[in-house]
Amino acid sequence: MTEAVAPADIANRAFPTPEGATPMMAQFLELRAEAPLDALLFYRMGDFYELFFDDAVRAAEALDIALTKRGEHQGEPVPMCGVPVHNAQSYLSRLIKAGFKVAVGEQMEDPAEAKKRGGSKAVVRRAVTRIVTPGTLTEDDLLDARAANRIVALARTASGEAALAWADVSAGDFASMALGPGALEAELAALNPAELLVRDEDAREAAELCPASAITPRAKAKFDAASGERRLLERFEAHALDAFGDFTKAEIAALGCLLDYLELSQAGAPARLAPPRSTPAGACMVIDPAARASLEIERTMSGERKGSLLDAVDRTLTAPGARLLADRLARPSTDLAEIAARLDAADYLLENRDIRETVRARLKAAGDPARALSRLLLDRGGPRDLAGLTRALAEGDALAEAFKSPPLNPPPAAIADALDALRLSKRDGLADLVRDVGAALVEEPPVFTRDGGFVAEGWSGDLDEARRLRDESRRVIAGLQKTYAEQTGVSALKIKHNHVLGYYIEVSAKNADALMGVEPFIHRQTMANAVRFSTAELGELEAKIASAGERALAMELEVFAGLRARVEEEAETIRAAGEALAALDVAAAAAAWAEETGASRPVVDDSRNFEIEAGRHPVVERALERAGDGRFTPNDCALDGAGEAAPRLTLVTGPNMAGKSTFLRQNALIAVMAQAGLFVPAKAARIGLVDRLFSRVGAADDLARGRSTFMAEMIETAAILNQAGPRALVILDEIGRGTATFDGLSIAWAAVEHLHEVNACRALFATHYHELTRLADELDAAGNVSLRAREWKSELIFLHEVAAGPADRSYGVEVAKRAGLPAAAVARASEILERLEADDAPAAKLAELPLFSAAPPPAAPKPSAVEDRLKTVDADGLSPREALDLVYALKGLVEDDG
Numbered sequence: 001m002t003e004a005v006a007p008a009d010i011a012n013r014a015f016p017t018p019e020g021a022t023p024m025m026a027q028f029l030e031l032r033a034e035a036p037l038d039a040l041l042f043y044r045m046g047d048f049y050e051l052f053f054d055d056a057v058r059a060a061e062a063l064d065i066a067l068t069k070r071g072e073h074q075g076e077p078v079p080m081c082g083v084p085v086h087n088a089q090s091y092l093s094r095l096i097k098a099g100f101k102v103a104v105g106e107q108m109e110d111p112a113e114a115k116k117r118g119g120s121k122a123v124v125r126r127a128v129t130r131i132v133t134p135g136t137l138t139e140d141d142l143l144d145a146r147a148a149n150r151i152v153a154l155a156r157t158a159s160g161e162a163a164l165a166w167a168d169v170s171a172g173d174f175a176s177m178a179l180g181p182g183a184l185e186a187e188l189a190a191l192n193p194a195e196l197l198v199r200d201e202d203a204r205e206a207a208e209l210c211p212a213s214a215i216t217p218r219a220k221a222k223f224d225a226a227s228g229e230r231r232l233l234e235r236f237e238a239h240a241l242d243a244f245g246d247f248t249k250a251e252i253a254a255l256g257c258l259l260d261y262l263e264l265s266q267a268g269a270p271a272r273l274a275p276p277r278s279t280p281a282g283a284c285m286v287i288d289p290a291a292r293a294s295l296e297i298e299r300t301m302s303g304e305r306k307g308s309l310l311d312a313v314d315r316t317l318t319a320p321g322a323r324l325l326a327d328r329l330a331r332p333s334t335d336l337a338e339i340a341a342r343l344d345a346a347d348y349l350l351e352n353r354d355i356r357e358t359v360r361a362r363l364k365a366a367g368d369p370a371r372a373l374s375r376l377l378l379d380r381g382g383p384r385d386l387a388g389l390t391r392a393l394a395e396g397d398a399l400a401e402a403f404k405s406p407p408l409n410p411p412p413a414a415i416a417d418a419l420d421a422l423r424l425s426k427r428d429g430l431a432d433l434v435r436d437v438g439a440a441l442v443e444e445p446p447v448f449t450r451d452g453g454f455v456a457e458g459w460s461g462d463l464d465e466a467r468r469l470r471d472e473s474r475r476v477i478a479g480l481q482k483t484y485a486e487q488t489g490v491s492a493l494k495i496k497h498n499h500v501l502g503y504y505i506e507v508s509a510k511n512a513d514a515l516m517g518v519e520p521f522i523h524r525q526t527m528a529n530a531v532r533f534s535t536a537e538l539g540e541l542e543a544k545i546a547s548a549g550e551r552a553l554a555m556e557l558e559v560f561a562g563l564r565a566r567v568e569e570e571a572e573t574i575r576a577a578g579e580a581l582a583a584l585d586v587a588a589a590a591a592a593w594a595e596e597t598g599a600s601r602p603v604v605d606d607s608r609n610f611e612i613e614a615g616r617h618p619v620v621e622r623a624l625e626r627a628g629d630g631r632f633t634p635n636d637c638a639l640d641g642a643g644e645a646a647p648r649l650t651l652v653t654g655p656n657m658a659g660k661s662t663f664l665r666q667n668a669l670i671a672v673m674a675q676a677g678l679f680v681p682a683k684a685a686r687i688g689l690v691d692r693l694f695s696r697v698g699a700a701d702d703l704a705r706g707r708s709t710f711m712a713e714m715i716e717t718a719a720i721l722n723q724a725g726p727r728a729l730v731i732l733d734e735i736g737r738g739t740a741t742f743d744g745l746s747i748a749w750a751a752v753e754h755l756h757e758v759n760a761c762r763a764l765f766a767t768h769y770h771e772l773t774r775l776a777d778e779l780d781a782a783g784n785v786s787l788r789a790r791e792w793k794s795e796l797i798f799l800h801e802v803a804a805g806p807a808d809r810s811y812g813v814e815v816a817k818r819a820g821l822p823a824a825a826v827a828r829a830s831e832i833l834e835r836l837e838a839d840d841a842p843a844a845k846l847a848e849l850p851l852f853s854a855a856p857p858p859a860a861p862k863p864s865a866v867e868d869r870l871k872t873v874d875a876d877g878l879s880p881r882e883a884l885d886l887v888y889a890l891k892g893l894v895e896d897d898g
């Protein structure tokens with residue numbers, strides 16, 4: 001259904017002119033013209049948000065709600081639909097998920113004020129207060145608590161520089177990164193934007209690069225670096241951007257464009273973002289998009305979190321902790337000091353179990369202070385956010401207390417810094433705020449301020465007094481019911497309340513005579529079965545209740561505003577405390593996971609080694625355990641980029657189903673985990689820093705981009721051979737499989753040679769082409785390992801064990817038999833295989849090949865005389881006669897050449 005209203009074409013539409021419009025419709029059209037055309041306009045009318053014209057048509061279809069009409073405009077009925085304000089959130093969420101943006105047009109005054117201002121015909125003033133877009137959400141029920149929600153801008157300068165800037169409005173992050181050649185795709189995959197801002201002309205390319213993101217094209221002028229810089233300086237009240245870091249021109253352009261868009265979408269009051277941070281190029285391991293997808297780091301190939309590496313290792317207890325862990329796995333560090341600091345923190349909490357348990361017990365109650373803070377700063381937060389925020393701060397302080405007398409060793413720097421940020425004793429303003437919010441709010445405050453009832457008794461004498469008056473009047477009313485019943489002799493008489501009549505007396509029709517025309521009862525309404533009355537006393541009490549209630553609510557709102565202002569003052573320290581909680585959560589979770597699974601601390605250094613002892617695949621191991629399918633067999637892996645201590649490139653052979661892919665992937669995942677600062681599933685691991693991870697594992701069509709399996713595989717292989725440098729780690733699984741045997745073998749052969757000679761990076765290369773294993777003899781830094789299987793009583797048993805040397809044969813037919821191929825087909829396959837194997841193997845011929853050289857291929861031959869002559873011809877200008885002459889001339893040239 002959403003396809004029919006796909007928002008893609010939404011920017012190309014028109015709304016009627018205001019000629020002849022009613023005052024309200026004129027105001028709507030004015031607001032409509034102000035709001036961006038690619039957003040639907042929610043126009044607030046009392047308890048509803050109404051949509052008109054094309055907005056109504058699209059929203060009604062996307063939401064599956066009734067499309068009605070409201071009057072006429074220029075002789076045509078006006079299409080309309082609406083959603084109630086009290087559950088607008090769920091409709092908003094559905095529209096955003098369907099790819100729409102929504103501009104919210106609020107009433108800026110109440111109808112009484114409008115009347116005072118402009119008489120009975122005056123239209124209530126309205127303004128667009130916010131544009132809700134996928135990248136600028138802050139509400140918990142519109143967001144995934146455990147995933148970041150990033151909005152990203154891509155800028156390109158005339159000189160060819162490119163940069164990305166991103167923000168998570170819900171948490172306040174704001175950062176940028178200059179892009180090196182070929183890094184765009186990988187970085188976008190790492191950031192996984194909810195919304196991507198690009199120049200108009202880049203929109204199509206962006207949609208291809210990020211099919212899951214909402215693409216928002218912006219005019220080229222919005223990416224102007226000079227005005228971007230001015231905007232940034234103004235917003236962050238700085239004289240020079242150097243104060244925040246060293247930004248390239250493209251980074252400034254991207255940051256500026258992003259800030260401009262956030263100001264627009266928040267109607268001039270953008271999120272209180274942290275000052276921009278520049279991430280230096282090379283600060284993170286670049287993970288190729290194909291590798292990221294096939295290694296299933298943050299989600300599986302089918303797009304789910306369950307079954308991914310992140311899901312397997314995530315033991316965090318808070319949503320900000322989960323987001324930080326996801327970010328670290330998505331963008332593992334290449335900074336040795338940073339990696340060591342993260343590992344130190346996890347190590348400390350692994351050793352000090354009691355402290356870890358205390359930390360984790362406190363974290364459970366810490367909630368999501370980052371998102372609560374952002375909502376409060378945007379003036380979208382309520383009492384529950386205030387309470388949640390201060391509860392997190394109080395838990396943080398209590399947690400820091402647990403470290404007061406460290407058992408044996410003092411905590412490492414990463415933990416000490418976090419504790420520093422959490423200790424309230426060092427921050428008076430924050431400590432007072434926590435104390436006051438605790439005292440001012442009720443135990444379980446509501447989400448919104450609008451109905452009041454969140455300020456605790458005893459906080460304000462005036463408020464308590466107003467509430468007492470209100471409640472007393474209510475009690476008096478309850479007493480009146482009894483008095484009136486006795487007075488009239490109607491025992492079933494009831495006092496009720498509704499919004500039209502306020503408080504009223506209700507009796508059944510047959511009892512009405514007892515009150516009709518009797519003092520002090522005033523007849524108000526006759527219904528089918530009931531008759532309603534009021535009295536002067538009831539009216540007075542009602543007015544008292546209303547005014548006391550209003551006063552009470554006003555006082556509560558004042559209390560809230562005061563506390564909110566104090567949060568604003570302390571925003572930076574609160575943010576730092578929130579980050580400290582998330583970092584502790586990740587460290588404690590890493591320790592918990594390590595303890596649970598027997599993971600060990602990796603050594604990450606600046607060598608080019610890759611030595612894994614008894615490594616395991618964290619996801620496959622877990623799956624085997626859960627299914628009761630036996631134990632995972634650990635395996636070693638040794639590579640050395642220098643080609644000294646171990647091969648630089650290892651060929652992995654073995655039967656189908658023996659565990660080749662698992663072995664390849666587990667080693668890549670171990671590198672990712674180690675550089676994310678996590679313990680790794682191995683007995684020991686030493687990893688020389690990996691700056692870029694490539695993988696080509698498993699075959700999948702990319703039909704969406706019109707690529708066959710083989711084409712997709714070749715594009716990925718080309719990217720690896722063109723880009724992998726000496727610090728890269730490459731895993732390649734069965735390349736060349738999707739084409740004719742000899743073509744496939746030739747491509748695989750050449751790829752191995754290229755990786756070994758030109759890229760000179762660490763690589764694991766799994767293959768079914770046994771001929772390739774000979775390369776280990778010819779290339780000095782290449783080696784062979786194989787996954788072992790054994791035949792036992794004519795059955796094939798997989799040992800999943802990696803052994804030195806190539807596999808003896810492939811056992812494909814045995815695997816087919818195990819899979820249940822009919823016996824006749826299996827017998828026939830064995831027979832054919834025997835024949836084929838008896839023939840002269842192509843490997844013998846390959847051995848005669850000269851050694852690979854990376855010398856460029858010979859230059860293209862010089863064009864022939866015929867080609868030269870043809871290049872000068874203007875085909876359209878030739879008469880038939882001239883054309884014929886030309887044919888003779890060309891023929892002459894060919895004969896000359898011959």
Ligand SMILES: Nc1ncnc2c1ncn2[C@@H]1O[C@H](COP(=O)(O)OP(=O)(O)OP(=O)(O)O)[C@@H](O)[C@H]1O
Pocket residue numbers: 620624631632633634635654655656657658659660661662663800801
């Ligand atoms: N080390 C191991 N210990 C235990 N079981 C393993 C191990 N490695 C792999 N397996 C099991 O074997 C199955 C097949 O593994 P994998 O897909 O890695 O084989 P493969 O050799 O790549 O197969 P193919 O050549 O057919 O692609 C896995 O799903 C897993 O259940």
